[in-house]
Amino acid sequence: MPEDLVIAVQQLDPDLPLPAYAHPGDAGADLVAGVDVALAPGERALIPTGIAIALPEGYVALVHPRSGLAARHGLSIVNTPGTVDAGYRGEIKVLLINHDPVEAITLRRGDRIAQLVVQRVERARFEPVTALPESVRGSGGYGSTGGFQS
Numbered sequence: 001m002p003e004d005l006v007i008a009v010q011q012l013d014p015d016l017p018l019p020a021y022a023h024p025g026d027a028g029a030d031l032v033a034g035v036d037v038a039l040a041p042g043e044r045a046l047i048p049t050g051i052a053i054a055l056p057e058g059y060v061a062l063v064h065p066r067s068g069l070a071a072r073h074g075l076s077i078v079n080t081p082g083t084v085d086a087g088y089r090g091e092i093k094v095l096l097i098n099h100d101p102v103e104a105i106t107l108r109r110g111d112r113i114a115q116l117v118v119q120r121v122e123r124a125r126f127e128p129v130t131a132l133p134e135s136v137r138g139s140g141g142y143g144s145t146g147g148f149q150s
């Protein structure tokens with residue numbers, strides 16, 4: 001097993017847990033809501049998680065929705081996946097949205113609302129050119145290979 005990457009976490013709200021993996025091998029560490037929330041159908045809200053982190057340079061943390069909450073309640077994240085930059089030292093927040101057309105969603109402080117995926121990331125230098133190298137796909141996109149059968 002590779003060694004864990006150690007990430008410093010500041011607990012802005014000491015009663016809330018650190019991000020935690022539910023199982024060995026999980027990619028996402030669960031984040032909890034720092035407050036009670038009620039979301040009407042279609043409503044969104046920026047929810048604090050009670051933590052701030054210091055990612056090492058060369059890493060990013062992505063805030064992903066939890067699939068169970070999405071499937072059962074229509075709960076997702078507006079800007080999914082949210083991007084936590086390595087230099088960010090503020091509180092991690094989650095921009096939740098209730099996609100259910102009729103049911104409100106009620107969440108309690110401490111409920112697991114999202115998951116944080118830590119990844120290595122490249123820093124690019126964007127270099128202007130007059131022509132790009134050719135590729136098999138070329139400029140085809142947005143359904144150029146077809147869609148559903150129906």
Ligand SMILES: O=c1ccn([C@H]2C[C@H](O)[C@@H](COP(=O)(O)OP(=O)(O)OP(=O)(O)O)O2)c(=O)[nH]1
Nearest residue numbers: 063079081082083084085088091092093094095
């Ligand atoms: O789901 C998210 C997304 C972002 N952030 C924090 C960390 C990130 O480093 C910072 C800025 O995010 P982003 O770059 O996506 O937002 P922006 O609208 O471009 O703001 P800025 O101008 O501050 O970069 O906000 C979160 O806490 N949760």
Ligand SMILES: [Mg+2]
Nearest residue numbers: 083084085088
């Ligand atoms: Mg930005």
